[in-house]
Structures are given as C-alpha cells and as structure tokens.
Amino acid sequence: MKPLIRLFFRTLRAILGPFLLLGDRLTRPKGIVRPAAEQQAVDVRTRKLALYHFPTCPFCLKTRRTLRRLSLDIELRDARNNEAHRAALIAGGGMPQVPCLLITAADGQATWLYESDAINAWLNREFGAA
Numbered sequence: 001m002k003p004l005i006r007l008f009f010r011t012l013r014a015i016l017g018p019f020l021l022l023g024d025r026l027t028r029p030k031g032i033v034r035p036a037a038e039q040q041a042v043d044v045r046t047r048k049l050a051l052y053h054f055p056t057c058p059f060c061l062k063t064r065r066t067l068r069r070l071s072l073d074i075e076l077r078d079a080r081n082n083e084a085h086r087a088a089l090i091a092g093g094g095m096p097q098v099p100c101l102l103i104t105a106a107d108g109q110a111t112w113l114y115e116s117d118a119i120n121a122w123l124n125r126e127f128g129a130a
Helices: 002-026 036-046 058-069 083-093 116-127
Strands: 049-053 075-078 100-104 110-114
Touching (some): 002 058, 036 116, 049 058, 110 116
Parallel strands (some): 049 075
Antiparallel strands (some): 100 110
C-alpha cells in the first residue's frame, strides 16, 4: 500500500508542479528597493546563507517569494535534483525536510532553520523594512 501512496503523490506532484511554477512566475512579487550601499551590506550578510529547497514544493515557493520580496541574494540549493545538496542537508540538519535555511555565523557555526513560517519570520526580522 505504501508504494501505491508514494506513486500517487509523485504523480500528483508531476502534474501540479508545472502549474505551481507558472503561477509563481506570473504573480512574482516586486523586491524592495534599497540604496546601493544598503543593498550591498545586505548582500554581504546573505553570503553566509543557503536555502535548501525543492523546485515545486509549495512551502519552498512561499519562502522563495519572501526572498524575492526582500530582494535577498541567497544561494538556492536544490535538494531534490542534486544528491550532494541532499546529503549535506541530511548530514548537517539531520533530516531531508525542505525548505531549510542554513545560517553560517561569522565563527563558522551552522544553524539549520526548518519550516517556511519560521524561515520567513527570521528573514523578515533580519532583512525586512524597518
């Protein structure tokens, strides 16, 4: 029964995935505009961040929309199609759940933040408009 359920959800994702991506592309939010020096400072802070995601995951889409809205240049790591990224996610974070934001501190300490709502709240708190 379990393989049948997996097949059902894989088929559902294969059918709905392109529509999710199209909807995201058509309704893409505009990014906030910052002065050049301020945007450069934000870009420096985002170099230590990486978002592990699946391209058609609705929760990942929600998080990527927040990245666009806040004009953040965060590295996206596809954990579905890249085995190295998937292995790093499991090794570092402990589970293959996406979205997951990897926050690397200045001292090299890594924090793995799961759940789209928690990631979006953290991004808004750190980079949102004052």
